[in-house]
Amino acid sequence: MRNGITAREIEAVSAPKIITAYALRLDFASETIFAWTGVGAAEPNGSGDTDLDGNRFEPLAAGVTHDVGSNTMTYSGSDELTISIAVPATPHATIAAAQVLPAEYQSRPVIVWRGLLWPQADPLAPPIWLFRRIRTGAMTKLEVTNDGTMHNLTLTIESHQALVSNATNQTYLDQKRYDPADTSQDYAASIANGDPAPSKPVVSYGGGGYGRSTIDGFNVATHADY
Amino acid sequence: MTSYPISFPNYAAPNAERFTLNRRQSVTESPWTYAVQTVDTAAQWQLQWSWPRMRLAQAERIAAWGLSLKGQHGSFRYYPRQFSSTLTGRSLALPGYTYQDTISATGWGAGAATELRPGQWFSIGDQLLRLIDAPTTADANGRVTISFEPFLRVQYVAGTGLNFTAPSGVFRLNDSNGIAYTLDPDKLPDFGAIQAREVVG
Numbered sequence: 001m002r003n004g005i006t007a008r009e010i011e012a013v014s015a016p017k018i019i020t021a022y023a024l025r026l027d028f029a030s031e032t033i034f035a036w037t038g039v040g041a042a043e044p045n046g047s048g049d050t051d052l053d054g055n056r057f058e059p060l061a062a063g064v065t066h067d068v069g070s071n072t073m074t075y076s077g078s079d080e081l082t083i084s085i086a087v088p089a090t091p092h093a094t095i096a097a098a099q100v101l102p103a104e105y106q107s108r109p110v111i112v113w114r115g116l117l118w119p120q121a122d123p124l125a126p127p128i129w130l131f132r133r134i135r136t137g138a139m140t141k142l143e144v145t146n147d148g149t150m151h152n153l154t155l156t157i158e159s160h161q162a163l164v165s166n167a168t169n170q171t172y173l174d175q176k177r178y179d180p181a182d183t184s185q186d187y188a189a190s191i192a193n194g195d196p197a198p199s200k201p202v203v204s205y206g207g208g209g210y211g212r213s214t215i216d217g218f219n220v221a222t223h224a225d226y
Numbered sequence: 227m228t229s230y231p232i233s234f235p236n237y238a239a240p241n242a243e244r245f246t247l248n249r250r251q252s253v254t255e256s257p258w259t260y261a262v263q264t265v266d267t268a269a270q271w272q273l274q275w276s277w278p279r280m281r282l283a284q285a286e287r288i289a290a291w292g293l294s295l296k297g298q299h300g301s302f303r304y305y306p307r308q309f310s311s312t313l314t315g316r317s318l319a320l321p322g323y324t325y326q327d328t329i330s331a332t333g334w335g336a337g338a339a340t341e342l343r344p345g346q347w348f349s350i351g352d353q354l355l356r357l358i359d360a361p362t363t364a365d366a367n368g369r370v371t372i373s374f375e376p377f378l379r380v381q382y383v384a385g386t387g388l389n390f391t392a393p394s395g396v397f398r399l400n401d402s403n404g405i406a407y408t409l410d411p412d413k414l415p416d417f418g419a420i421q422a423r424e425v426v427g
């Protein structure tokens with residue numbers, strides 16, 4: 001989804017005035033919540049993204065999305081992204097459930113799109129939004145804060161570590177644990193640590209009396225002129 | 227249980243009224259070229275008004291009205307003051323989409339004078355709009371393309387009525403502490419300037 005920026009997207013981004021919004025798909029265990037930061041409800045279609053198309057994104061139904069954290073990408077993957085939703089006085093049933101049931105959110109997928117309104121020549125034409133996935137991840141942490149003036153639910157989306165399993169830390173030397181009869185990797189350590197190392201003797205045999213052998217790191221051939 | 231929006235008090239007419247359009251806008255200027263790109267996400271009307279000094283009996287009733295708003299929870303309907311318009315029976319010729327600041331309206335005769343003026347207030351549903359530009363005559367189909375501010379926040383179907391005669395918006399107070407009057411030594415209550423903002427969503 002990240003490749004293939006279209007001419008329309010470039011036009012929208014480079015316009016002197018741009019209108020943007022975030023669209024969120026929060027796949028809780030009991031229900032999928034669609035929220036977005038634009039005005040009115042949006043029902044995208046024709047994008048080819050089956051997670052986006054045909055779904056109705058509401059600005060208020062599940063609470064106001066009031067913060068989408070920074071989307072950081074590094075060499076080692078992506079950093080966590082937080083999404084904060086203000087919990088209304090009468091919370092949405094799924095949001096209420098997520099506050100008490102970890103199974104509602106833990107490792108459940110989330111998709112975040114960045115939407116751009118494409119400026120059209122005809123002011124009366126229906127608006128065209130360009131949506132682009134900026135993050136796909138799993139909900140790993142949920143934080144509920146209520147300080148008397150605001151009640152927020154903050155979801156942490158971890159797209160790299162949550163979806164990739166830990167490294168096994170296995171080596172060639174573990175081969176015998178799986179197949180005791182397999183001795184193919186027995187010398188893996190000596191191969192890995194073998195020559196050419198600067199101070200190690202290498203024994204090789206050439207023809208004639210002038211052996212090109214080295215002893216104790218001492219190249220005999222260069223001292224064989226007697 | 228009060229059903230919001232409630233009506234604006236009619237015990238005393240405001241002696242000052244000021245509408246500003248509060249935009250959620252960020253401006254990025256290139257430090258090299260001064261080229262500017264703006265990001266717009268929302269706009270809402272900001273209303274400031276004040277009442278003339280009034281008798282204590284009136285002030286008490288207005289104070290009660292202010293309390294009934296329960297701070298920023300409740301809302302009230304406000305009709306901006308303007309030159310009256312007698313246009314009725316006008317409606318959307320095409321659907322009005324969210325984020326759109328132009329509509330096609332119908333209800334005029336072919337080539338008839340539109341009787342619209344820039345700066346005029348009108349409303350669609352509960353959204354208060356201010357006309358920016360409109361032609362002086364309708365087209366051959368009796369349609370008029372009207373541009374306005376701010377953009378529509380709700381999608382309206384074709385045929386939705388346009389209110390030119392008594393446009394109104396729904397507002398909530400800016401301050402959770404509500405409104406209150408000051409009693410002067412000469413015992414004339416004064417509410418001062420009161421601010422409210424348009425209800426969105």
